[in-house]
Amino acid sequence: MKKIGVLTSGGDAPGMNAALRAVVRKAIYHDMEVMGIYNGYQGLIDGKIVPLDLGSVGDIIQRGGTKLHSARCLEFKTEEGQLKAIEQMKKHGIEGLVVIGGDGSYRGAMALTSKGFPCIGVPGTIDNDIPGTDFTIGFDTALNTVIEAIDKIRDTATSHERTFIIEVMGRDAGDLALWAGLAGGAETIVIPEEPFDLEDILSRLRSGHERGKKHSIIIVSEGVMNANQFAELLKEHAQIETRVSVLGHIQRGGTPTARDRVLASLFGARAVEKLMEGQGGLAIGMRNHQVVDYSMTEAFDGKHEADLTLYKLSKELAI
Numbered sequence: 001m002k003k004i005g006v007l008t009s010g011g012d013a014p015g016m017n018a019a020l021r022a023v024v025r026k027a028i029y030h031d032m033e034v035m036g037i038y039n040g041y042q043g044l045i046d047g048k049i050v051p052l053d054l055g056s057v058g059d060i061i062q063r064g065g066t067k068l069h070s071a072r073c074l075e076f077k078t079e080e081g082q083l084k085a086i087e088q089m090k091k092h093g094i095e096g097l098v099v100i101g102g103d104g105s106y107r108g109a110m111a112l113t114s115k116g117f118p119c120i121g122v123p124g125t126i127d128n129d130i131p132g133t134d135f136t137i138g139f140d141t142a143l144n145t146v147i148e149a150i151d152k153i154r155d156t157a158t159s160h161e162r163t164f165i166i167e168v169m170g171r172d173a174g175d176l177a178l179w180a181g182l183a184g185g186a187e188t189i190v191i192p193e194e195p196f197d198l199e200d201i202l203s204r205l206r207s208g209h210e211r212g213k214k215h216s217i218i219i220v221s222e223g224v225m226n227a228n229q230f231a232e233l234l235k236e237h238a239q240i241e242t243r244v245s246v247l248g249h250i251q252r253g254g255t256p257t258a259r260d261r262v263l264a265s266l267f268g269a270r271a272v273e274k275l276m277e278g279q280g281g282l283a284i285g286m287r288n289h290q291v292v293d294y295s296m297t298e299a300f301d302g303k304h305e306a307d308l309t310l311y312k313l314s315k316e317l318a319i
């Protein structure tokens with residue numbers, strides 16, 4: 001393979017730039033050319049394709065977001081859109097593609113691979129919800145952003161002796177809430193993977209209060225319900241007044257952590273190696289601290305499992 005393409009797609013995540021840099025530098029190191037595709041699959045259809053040299057990915061390893069921009073593209077879900085995309089890549093002499101994104105982006109990559117155009121998926125999403133990998137690029141940065149917010153909210157919660165409900169992202173995965181809840185010392189974590197017991201939550205709040213706890217932090221994953229709904233529940237059932245904080249899009253931005261940059265570098269490089277071997281339809285991931293590659297179908301047929309030992313432990317530690 002002499003020329004490859006790279007794009008970022010779906011929701012952006014900190015560390016996507018570090019992955020892009022790794023793809024470009026690794027490929028050039030092995031005497032390949034790299035074309036950058038702007039705006040995800042939309043840009044592929046529209047031919048927003050430019051050559052990337054070593055310098056074009058300089059000074060981005062530390063930047064959040066994605067230099068190639070991202071987009072959601074309905075047309076690409078159609079056969080016609082996919083054929084247009086392949087046509088564009090042929091026109092530019094591109095023989096293989098690295099797709100950095102979430103599971104939706106993987107489906108697009110698989111569609112191209114099924115049509116004979118090899119693609120490799122690199123998991124970039126703050127949600128950590130891609131089956132087959134222990135971690136995705138962006139999760140660690142988002143987690144640290146949430147922790148910083150929890151620490152700040154805790155200061156005001158303590159000063160005013162308040163119960164705070166903090167809503168975090170994660171779509172249908174509770175990972176961000178779980179890890180943030182444990183690391184932030186939250187009294188309660190509410191995640192989609194575990195049904196919550198309101199009575200249990202209330203009795204924990206009461207017993208904490210009785211032994212002199214000055215505040216309580218409840219982390220609610222967006223996949224369960226929004227924080228205002230949860231606040232209503234507590235008010236209705238126990239007349240508990242709470243304050244709500246919805247962290248929102250700050251979780252998607254910011255300088256990637258060292259851990260995300262290392263993950264992105266490892267994943268980007270492995271993706272290029274797979275294309276060099278002439279392989280397609282694979283996803284890159286991390287399992288037990290080892291970089292792995294596996295069939296992309298596993299990534300959307302499988303189910304992501306949150307680590308529920310964290311859930312159990314956080315309950316034990318927040319008595």
Ligand code: ADP
Binds near residue numbers: 125
């Ligand atoms: P993410 O990659 O973060 O999960 P999306 O689910 O929005 O984000 O997917 C990103 C893009 O991938 C979509 O806008 C679309 O262009 C493409 N895509 C998603 N699902 C499919 C599919 N089933 N077939 C082809 N392309 C898809």
